[in-house]
Amino acid sequence: MEIIAGLLNGFAVALEPANLLWCFVGVLLGTVVGILPGLGPPATIAMLLPLTFNMNPAGAIIMLAGIYYGAKYGGSTTSILMNVPGESASVVTCLDGYQMARKGRAGPALGIAAIASFVAGTVGVLGLMLVAPPIAKFALSFSSPEYFALMSLGLALVVLLAGRSIVKALLAALVGLWIASVGTDLFSGTSRFAFGQMELLSGIDFVVVAIGVFALAEVLANMEAREEAQLLPVPKGLKNLLPTMQDLKDCRFAFVNGSVIGFLVGALPGGGSTIASFLSYGLEKAVSPRREQFGTGVIEGVAAPEGANNSETGGALVPLLTLGIPGSGTTAILLAALVLWGFKPGPLFIPEHPALFWGLVASMYIGNVMLLILNLPLVPLFAQVLRMPVYVLYPLILGVSMVGVYSVSGSMFDLLLLMVFGLLGYLMRKLDYPSAPLILGLALGAGMERALRQSLMMSEGKLSILVSRPISTVMLSLAVLVLLIPMFGKLNAWRLRALEQG
Amino acid sequence: MEDGTRKSGDLWSGVALAALGLYIIIQAGQWEYLGPEGPGPGFFPLWYGVAMLALSALLIVSNLRRGYARGNAIDWTKLGRAFSTWFALAVSVALFKPLGFVISFALLTYFIVAVMYRRPLKTAALVAVASAGGFYLVFDRALSVPLPVGVLGF
Numbered sequence: 001m002e003i004i005a006g007l008l009n010g011f012a013v014a015l016e017p018a019n020l021l022w023c024f025v026g027v028l029l030g031t032v033v034g035i036l037p038g039l040g041p042p043a044t045i046a047m048l049l050p051l052t053f054n055m056n057p058a059g060a061i062i063m064l065a066g067i068y069y070g071a072k073y074g075g076s077t078t079s080i081l082m083n084v085p086g087e088s089a090s091v092v093t094c095l096d097g098y099q100m101a102r103k104g105r106a107g108p109a110l111g112i113a114a115i116a117s118f119v120a121g122t123v124g125v126l127g128l129m130l131v132a133p134p135i136a137k138f139a140l141s142f143s144s145p146e147y148f149a150l151m152s153l154g155l156a157l158v159v160l161l162a163g164r165s166i167v168k169a170l171l172a173a174l175v176g177l178w179i180a181s182v183g184t185d186l187f188s189g190t191s192r193f194a195f196g197q198m199e200l201l202s203g204i205d206f207v208v209v210a211i212g213v214f215a216l217a218e219v220l221a222n223m224e225a226r227e228e229a230q231l232l233p234v235p236k237g238l239k240n241l242l243p244t245m246q247d248l249k250d251c252r253f254a255f256v257n258g259s260v261i262g263f264l265v266g267a268l269p270g271g272g273s274t275i276a277s278f279l280s281y282g283l284e285k286a287v288s289p290r291r292e293q294f295g296t297g298v299i300e301g302v303a304a305p306e307g308a309n310n311s312e313t314g315g316a317l318v319p320l321l322t323l324g325i326p327g328s329g330t331t332a333i334l335l336a337a338l339v340l341w342g343f344k345p346g347p348l349f350i351p352e353h354p355a356l357f358w359g360l361v362a363s364m365y366i367g368n369v370m371l372l373i374l375n376l377p378l379v380p381l382f383a384q385v386l387r388m389p390v391y392v393l394y395p396l397i398l399g400v401s402m403v404g405v406y407s408v409s410g411s412m413f414d415l416l417l418l419m420v421f422g423l424l425g426y427l428m429r430k431l432d433y434p435s436a437p438l439i440l441g442l443a444l445g446a447g448m449e450r451a452l453r454q455s456l457m458m459s460e461g462k463l464s465i466l467v468s469r470p471i472s473t474v475m476l477s478l479a480v481l482v483l484l485i486p487m488f489g490k491l492n493a494w495r496l497r498a499l500e501q502g
Numbered sequence: 503m504e505d506g507t508r509k510s511g512d513l514w515s516g517v518a519l520a521a522l523g524l525y526i527i528i529q530a531g532q533w534e535y536l537g538p539e540g541p542g543p544g545f546f547p548l549w550y551g552v553a554m555l556a557l558s559a560l561l562i563v564s565n566l567r568r569g570y571a572r573g574n575a576i577d578w579t580k581l582g583r584a585f586s587t588w589f590a591l592a593v594s595v596a597l598f599k600p601l602g603f604v605i606s607f608a609l610l611t612y613f614i615v616a617v618m619y620r621r622p623l624k625t626a627a628l629v630a631v632a633s634a635g636g637f638y639l640v641f642d643r644a645l646s647v648p649l650p651v652g653v654l655g656f
Contacts, residue, residue: 185543224580391619395611431511449546457540
């Protein structure tokens with residue numbers, strides 16, 4: 001009953017003309033961003049975040065979330081038409097989607113990707129709506145030790161699934177913690193790691209790091225090559241985009257599989273849509289009677305991963321909104337956005353800001369419908385975006401990045417920091433250091449330190465408080481176990497296989 | 503990145519991170535670790551500094567134990583393109599104060615189109631003027647988002 005009342009209120013918020021407009025802008029931008037290879041949702045959200053500071057928070061979060069899940073829809077287009085994933089979550093879609101397009105079935109491949117995304121995306125929102133409130137209620141009993149343990153577990157999971165080398169992923173997370181420490185310590189007023197720079201006393205802005213590490217580094221990496229990929233022809237007319245009844249029948253299990261796997265993996269910190277789509281594809285292949293044909297243009301091979309990467313969005317918002325723990329780079333940026341607007345995601349977020357939470361949930365239902373409409377008949381139009389020359393696109397991304405950073409503080413120093421973090425992000429890519437743990441370390445660093453210091457204040461300096469309370473004990477044990485996984489041959493082989501294929 | 507390159511990259515990044523870890527430990531040592539009211543500002547940095555030093559040492563040692571593997575040479579052309587772009591970007595940021603955003607950004611765009619993508623100079627000039635003008639109209643005029651201003655007043 002509480003949920004229905006909340007949802008009705010949410011629709012009242014989401015259906016306000018301004019919020020409907022922001023929802024549309026978000027899903028439209030998301031689709032375009034998803035289509036464009038080399039520009040992912042974290043980079044786009046980071047770039048646009050500063051421009052939302054003067055917006056109504058409800059409209060702003062609705063738009064940013066729209067970019068997040070809209071990109072998942074758009075990502076399949078380049079996978080199918082160019083064999084180049086528009087974003088990492090659509091890598092698996094290349095396997096069968098591109099083969100379908102080469103056989104002249106690009107239309108049904110694009111159509112089933114949109115339908116699977118809609119079905120699973122809607123199931124993901126349903127999951128968020130049903131699961132988030134009870135989790136938030138449960139988390140009300142958490143105190144500092146539990147929060148420290150939870151953040152440690154979240155960071156450990158991200159480290160586990162972020163890259164081939166656990167050592168490098170851990171080092172990236174530690175660099176994130178260090179960047180989070182720069183500035184004035186709020187407990188004692190001591191300035192830390194400020195290098196005598198006045199500008200660093202207030203810390204390093206999250207937006208500067210996120211835009212540098214994601215957007216700038218992405219452009220620098222893409223600038224390495226001069227050549228552009230070839231686009232296969234896009235079928236015109238809705239009729240040519242609709243899958244047949246047999247196609248839909250073949251995808252029955254893929255819809256369920258994608259929805260469930262996507263949501264569960266999304267709710268797990270560190271899971272992310274790439275892992276979700278890979279797992280869902282693997283499961284689909286394992287249970288399919290024609291598993292040997294996977295990779296040659298099987299329609300379920302498109303439906304399952306596309307469904308999973310959309311359902312993952314709903315799952316990923318559960319720990320973010322109910323516990324204040326982001327599970328990926330994109331949700332870390334959404335966390336920063338909520339904090340910048342003056343909200344504190346956590347157990348009290350839903351009871352204190354019901355209009356915002358339920359408005360977001362309702363807008364996601366609406367956004368998924370908008371995306372289905374946008375992505376079925378208008379796919380040929382969106383594909384034209386791919387004809388935009390990269391020499392026009394990349395300067396635009398660089399320009400928006402610089403304007404975004406400058407608009408936060410009006411500081412030239414922040415622009416210099418942007419250059420530093422852009423170079424750092426590029427070097428990390430070249431040297432195989434994953435960027436997600438760094439961003440998570442930065443997003444969680446201040447909270448982790450606060451929770452740890454408050455825990456030790458509670459216990460008068462005894463570290464045993466972290467392992468003497470049942471919930472924190474379980475979570476810290478899990479975090480340690482997670483980091484030990486690479487030592488177990490079979491489990492590590494599974495992890496590496498998942499990362500390689502993802 | 504190819505094997506041989508990655509190995510030396512691991513080694514040098516390990517050394518750089520070890521140095522950072524050591525710096526963090528030394529700095530943290532100068533701040534209060536544990537006071538009467540609980541942990542001080544040096545407590546948390548000391549622990550992650552130690553972890554950083556230990557992990558980077560592990561990276562260096564495992565790299566040295568594996569030895570140098572001959573892999574493909576570094577693709578200097580690719581690296582050169584990325585670094586040239588970064589350098590051009592840094593120069594354009596440095597020019598914000600004297601020239602302002604609009605002119606600096608137009609110069610950056612011109613460089614990318616004409617030099618990096620070797621498009622005709624007319625195309626480069628057209629793209630540069632259109633995108634810089636577009637930024638001015640959209641951000642400065644329509645959205646009232648401030649852009650860095652130069653001596654010319656825009």
